[in-house]
Amino acid sequence: MSNSALTATRGDLRFDLRTWGPSDGEPVLLLHGFPQSGRSWEAVASRLADAGFFCVAPDQRGYSPGARPPRRRDYVLPELVADALAVVDDVVGPDARVHLVGHDWGAAVAWSLAARHPDRIATLTAVSVPPPRAFLRSLLTSRQGLASWYMYVFQLPWLPERALGSVERMRGVLRRIGQSREAADRDAALFAEPGRLTAALNWYRALFLTPPSFGPRVAVPTRFVWSDGDTALTRQCTVHAQTEVTGPYEFIELAGVSHWIPDEVPDQLAEIVAAHAKAHPA
Numbered sequence: 001m002s003n004s005a006l007t008a009t010r011g012d013l014r015f016d017l018r019t020w021g022p023s024d025g026e027p028v029l030l031l032h033g034f035p036q037s038g039r040s041w042e043a044v045a046s047r048l049a050d051a052g053f054f055c056v057a058p059d060q061r062g063y064s065p066g067a068r069p070p071r072r073r074d075y076v077l078p079e080l081v082a083d084a085l086a087v088v089d090d091v092v093g094p095d096a097r098v099h100l101v102g103h104d105w106g107a108a109v110a111w112s113l114a115a116r117h118p119d120r121i122a123t124l125t126a127v128s129v130p131p132p133r134a135f136l137r138s139l140l141t142s143r144q145g146l147a148s149w150y151m152y153v154f155q156l157p158w159l160p161e162r163a164l165g166s167v168e169r170m171r172g173v174l175r176r177i178g179q180s181r182e183a184a185d186r187d188a189a190l191f192a193e194p195g196r197l198t199a200a201l202n203w204y205r206a207l208f209l210t211p212p213s214f215g216p217r218v219a220v221p222t223r224f225v226w227s228d229g230d231t232a233l234t235r236q237c238t239v240h241a242q243t244e245v246t247g248p249y250e251f252i253e254l255a256g257v258s259h260w261i262p263d264e265v266p267d268q269l270a271e272i273v274a275a276h277a278k279a280h281p282a
Contacts, residue, residue, distance in 0.1 A: 007066070008058060010086035014066030017058035017087065021049030026099060026282050027092045028273065030057040031084060033104020035170065035200050036187050037063050040103070043266035044273070051274050058087045060106070062199030075206035077132070080109045085117060096120070097282040101273055103127040103262055105203055111244075115218045122282035124222045125273050127261050128230060130237050131218065131244035138237035147234050154204040161201070167192050177231060178258035221248040221280045225272060227257035
């Protein structure tokens with residue numbers, strides 16, 4: 001099915017988004033990670049739409065030109081969670097429950113949204129990234145701290161922008177960390193837009209601006225999908241995830257797949273999401 005380009009608002013912020021599938025289908029909210037956009041969900045969403053789901057994929061804060069505040073502190077996790085909930089309110093309905101799917105940074109937002117607003121979430125499918133509290137434990141107790149070296153580099157002023165600040169350099173980095181040529185071309189081209197890279201980096205730069213406040217554990221039915229070819233997220237970061245979920249939980253490991261799960265194995269991921277949603281309808 002074809003998708004449509006829409007917008008959702010939260011106060012003065014305007015989020016670009018895409019939808020797929022019948023508007024009366026079970027709603028699925030798809031949250032992208034760094035350095036991507038809602039387009040990264042196209043292959044998964046089109047398959048879910050064919051199965052009758054209504055999919056919504058916003059370009060999140062900093063990635064949408066109309067939702068690009070300038071300060072680092074504008075990108076703390078509670079603001080990102082509130083953005084996602086505002087998209088649901090605007091596009092699906094203020095009392096709607098959705099099937100929530102997030103990859104990479106989108107998974108971090110999804111874990112927090114599901115924990116804090118379980119009345120709005122029918123199921124959670126988190127892809128690649130574990131719950132914030134489990135990730136922090138892995139940083140302190142395993143080699144995940146070394147694998148996350150780039151998170152510390154991104155705290156520096158101007159140097160990351162210099163290293164990644166052209167379409168060609170961004171494309172080269174994405175290819176080196178496992179993206180296909182087609183996906184790297186798609187995502188790197190977005191960074192020709194002035195201000196987009198700094199805004200995307202602000203997600204990382206806001207990490208240490210507020211004290212850890214992880215909130216409640218996740219009570220909704222949850223699937224956590226991780227791939228053993230991920231060079232950014234180690235196996236050690238997955239082992240504590242179950243302790244952060246009080247509801248039904250399933251860990252799914254994909255063998256021989258890189259970090260870029262939605263692009264690399266969309267059939268498999270769409271089936272995981274669809275089966276989960278059908279088992280726990282909204």
